[in-house]
Every structure is written in C-alpha cells, then in structure tokens.
Amino acid sequence: MRKKNIELYKCPLTDDNLDIDEIVEEIDNKIISGILRSRQTGKRYFISNGVVDFITPEQEIKGAAFARKYYSEIAKTYDENVHITFELYNENESDIRNRMIDLLELKPNYKVLEVSAGTGKDSEIIASRLNKDGGLWLLDISPDMLSFNVERLKNVGVPTEHVVASACSIPFNDNTFDALYCFAGVGHFPDLPKGLKEMARVVKPGGKVVFCEKNVPEWLRDTEYGKICINNNPMFADPVPLKHIPVEARNVGVRWINGNVHYVFDYTVDIEEPKGNFDMEIPGPRGGTFNTRYYGKLEGVSVETKKLAIEAQKYSGKSMTKWLDEIIKREAEEIIRNGTK
Ligand SMILES: C[S@@+](CC[C@H](N)C(=O)[O-])C[C@H]1O[C@@H](n2cnc3c(N)ncnc32)[C@H](O)[C@@H]1O
Numbered sequence: 001m002r003k004k005n006i007e008l009y010k011c012p013l014t015d016d017n018l019d020i021d022e023i024v025e026e027i028d029n030k031i032i033s034g035i036l037r038s039r040q041t042g043k044r045y046f047i048s049n050g051v052v053d054f055i056t057p058e059q060e061i062k063g064a065a066f067a068r069k070y071y072s073e074i075a076k077t078y079d080e081n082v083h084i085t086f087e088l089y090n091e092n093e094s095d096i097r098n099r100m101i102d103l104l105e106l107k108p109n110y111k112v113l114e115v116s117a118g119t120g121k122d123s124e125i126i127a128s129r130l131n132k133d134g135g136l137w138l139l140d141i142s143p144d145m146l147s148f149n150v151e152r153l154k155n156v157g158v159p160t161e162h163v164v165a166s167a168c169s170i171p172f173n174d175n176t177f178d179a180l181y182c183f184a185g186v187g188h189f190p191d192l193p194k195g196l197k198e199m200a201r202v203v204k205p206g207g208k209v210v211f212c213e214k215n216v217p218e219w220l221r222d223t224e225y226g227k228i229c230i231n232n233n234p235m236f237a238d239p240v241p242l243k244h245i246p247v248e249a250r251n252v253g254v255r256w257i258n259g260n261v262h263y264v265f266d267y268t269v270d271i272e273e274p275k276g277n278f279d280m281e282i283p284g285p286r287g288g289t290f291n292t293r294y295y296g297k298l299e300g301v302s303v304e305t306k307k308l309a310i311e312a313q314k315y316s317g318k319s320m321t322k323w324l325d326e327i328i329k330r331e332a333e334e335i336i337r338n339g340t341k
Contacts, residue, residue: 001030001031001047001163003029003030006018006019007173008172009052010171011041011171012054012056012166013038013043013056013169014038014040014041014043016038016041017039018037018038018039019036019039021034021035021036021037022034022035030050031050032047032048032049033047033049034047043056049150050150050162051143051147051150051163052165052171053143053163053164054164054166054169059169064166064190067141067190068141068142071118071140071145072143072145075144075148078118078119079119079148082119082121085184085258088259089258091258093121097121098125100122100181100183100212100257101122101210103208103264103266104181104208105208106126106179108133110134110177110178111135111136111177111179112135112136112177112179113139113176113180113181113203114139115139115181115182115199116139116182116184117138117145117146118140118146118148119145123136123152123153123160126181127153127158130158132158134159135160135161136158136160137163137177138153138161138162138163139163139164139167139170140165141188146162146164167182167185167189167199168190168194168198169194170199176203176204177207178203178204178207179203179207179208180207180208180209181209181210182210182211183211185213186211193241193244196241196245197246199211200249200269204269205269207269208266208267208269209249210265211264212263212264214229214233214262215236215238215240215261215262216236217256220260221237229261236261245267246269247272247274250267250268250270251268252265253266253267276290278294285314285319286319286320288319288320292321296325298328
C-alpha cells in the first residue's frame with residue numbers, strides 16, 4: 001500500500017484511525033511488508049507482498065471463515081472455469097462484464113473500490129477505464145483469490161491497492177470512493193444488510209454503487225429453466241435484497257441480465273433518506289399537507305360524529321383538514337384559557 005493512503009483506512013472493528021507501525025520493506029513509497037496499528041486499541045494489521053490483511057479472528061467467527069476456505073481452495077482453477085457462469089446462458093462474458101461496469105459511469109480520475117474482486121476479471125476492465133490520476137482498490141476476503149488479481153493488474157496504468165477484508169467491515173473511512181462495484185459477492189456476505197450499508201458508507205455523495213448476484217426472478221420461478229438453475233444452486237432462489245438497499249440510495253435501477261438469472265442493482269449515493277416538500281397544501285376536500293396528515297393524527301371519533309363532520313365540512317367551504325384544525329384549535333385554546341380539564 002502507498003504510505004500516503006494511510007489516511008483513507010480505518011480499523012474495521014473499532015473505526016479507529018490507523019498509523020503505520022513498522023515498515024520492513026518499502027519500494028517507491030509503497031509498503032511491501034510492514035504493520036499498521038490502530039491508534040486507540042493498538043490492534044495490528046500485517047502487510048505482506050504489498051497487501052494489507054484486515055481479517056481478524058472475530059470476523060472469521062462471523063462467517064468469513066467458510067468463504068475464505070472455499071475460495072482459497074478454488075483460487076487456482078477459478079479463471080479456467082468462470083466462463084461457464086456466462087456460457088451456460090449463451091452469453092458473452094466480456095459483454096456482460098462491460099455492461100455492468102458501464103453502469104458505474106466512470107471518469108478516468110475516479111477512485112474506485114471493487115468489493116469481492118476475486119482474481120480480477122472485472123478489475124482489469126475497470127482499470128482500463130481509469131488513468132494515473134484515478135485509483136483502484138481491490139478488496140476480497142480470500143488472499144489466494146486476490147494474489148491472482150495482484151498479478152493480473154501489475155502492469156495497468158492506474159494506481160492499484162489490494163486489501164484482504166470482509167465486505168461487512170470495510171476498512172475505509174466514510175465517503176472515500178467515487179464508485180463501488182461488486183460482482184457475485186453479496187450472496188456470500190455473512191451479514192447482507194451490513195455489507196450493503198458498508199458499501200454505501202464508503203462512497204461519496206453523488207457516487208455510484210453497482211452490484212450483481214445470481215437470482216431467478218419471480219416470473220421465471222415456475223419455468224423448467226428457473227427450476228433447473230435453482231436445482232443446481234439454491235442461491236438462485238435467495239431473495240432480491242430490496243429491503244436492504246440503504247436509505248441513502250437514489251435513482252435505484254435493477255435489471256436481470258446474464259440469462260435473466262442475475263440481478264444488477266445500480267444507484268447513486270446521497271447523504272440520508274429522501275426529503276419531500278411535505279408542507280405543501282394539497283387541494284381538494286380532504287386538504288392538509290403530507291405532514292399534517294402524518295403528524296397531526298388524533299383519536300378516532302364515533303361513526304355518527306364522523307358523518308356529521310363530513311356533512312358540516314361541505315357547508316364550511318373549507319377542506320376537512322382546515323375546518324377541523326380551526327375548530328379543534330379554537331376549542332382547545334378556550335379550554336386551556338379557562339383552566340378546565
Ligand atoms: C464468485 S467470486 C466472484 C469474483 C469476481 N468478482 C469475479 O467476477 O469473478 C466471489 C468472491 O467473493 C469473495 N467473498 C466472499 N465472501 C466475501 C466477503 N464477506 N467479503 C468480501 N469478499 C468476499 C470470494 O473470496 C470470491 O473472491
């Protein structure tokens with residue numbers, strides 16, 4: 001990792017800032033071997049072959065261990081076999097990967113994080129769209145998968161940095177990246193809501209998040225095609241994580257690609273939940289505003305009183321909200337003035 005980038009990182013467990021504790025080997029201001037240390041807790045993270053390893057025993061317990069073991073076992077043969085993921089559906093791997101990366105709307109000087117980057121088949125496409133003023137960070141839980149990624153990207157013209165970490169505890173500060181990409185990773189996250197939240201957290205407001213995972217959509221569930229996919233891998237039946245899309249997401253798009261059995265979400269990150277113009281008066285007999293209708297609710301009245309009120313409101317020449325608001329206010333103020341309870 002580049003020494004100057006230390007300020008982008010944080011301890012994935014405590015959110016503490018990190019310091020460079022020890023440099024064993026350094027080339028061109030890049031730490032090849034050394035140690036990072038959490039400023040407050042003193043927790044240490046080791047750098048070897050230029051890659052920082054942020055996986056701690058705590059995270060292994062929370063589900064990282066299985067993915068690490070599985071992908072470490074298949075890392076050597078992954079590239080030979082990954083084309084199957086596309087050819088099974090008569091799709092072209094390069095077309096599909098480029099279409100997903102198009103959704104990132106990259107500019108050459110962007111700082112991009114790829115989560116679950118694996119051996120780097122998408123990483124090299126992303127790198128080809130950036131220049132030396134940009135930067136590409138590659139995160140994966142498996143050091144073995146990532147070692148192929150390091151090799152693949154070693155001659156690209158954009159600064160790269162590789163980190164071993166869990167997507168559910170991303171070791172970067174808030175608002176660090178201009179864009180974030182994740183293909184075929186989220187289905188493995190031990191805590192999917194947390195992982196999706198983390199991915200939004202590290203992206204700057206205005207930046208884009210794109211992620212894709214296998215899924216047979218509802219309309220194909222009863223077809224032979226859908227059933228064969230689910231039979232092969234039950235992950236195809238996992239729910240679409242609509243309810244875990246962070247509240248900061250805007251202009252959310254979702255489409256099914258790659259044989260119509262992989263969803264791709266893309267959205268722009270904002271700073272909080274949306275804000276509406278909810279004090280705007282709504283014309284018509286009901287009247288009021290979105291806010292008065294939501295915050296101004298009182299107890300219910302008898303059915304008879306309601307009927308009377310509807311009748312009376314017609315004669316009042318006011319909307320129901322305005323008429324009720326006025327009479328309740330008038331009566332309440334008078335009672336309070338008289339001190340009567
Ligand atoms: C199916 S591979 C996809 C690799 C790559 N994106 C590609 O397009 O070929 C899934 C990757 O997710 C990684 N992974 C699994 N669980 C993870 C987690 N909790 N955090 C980060 N990466 C994870 C695996 O190590 C593996 O490299």
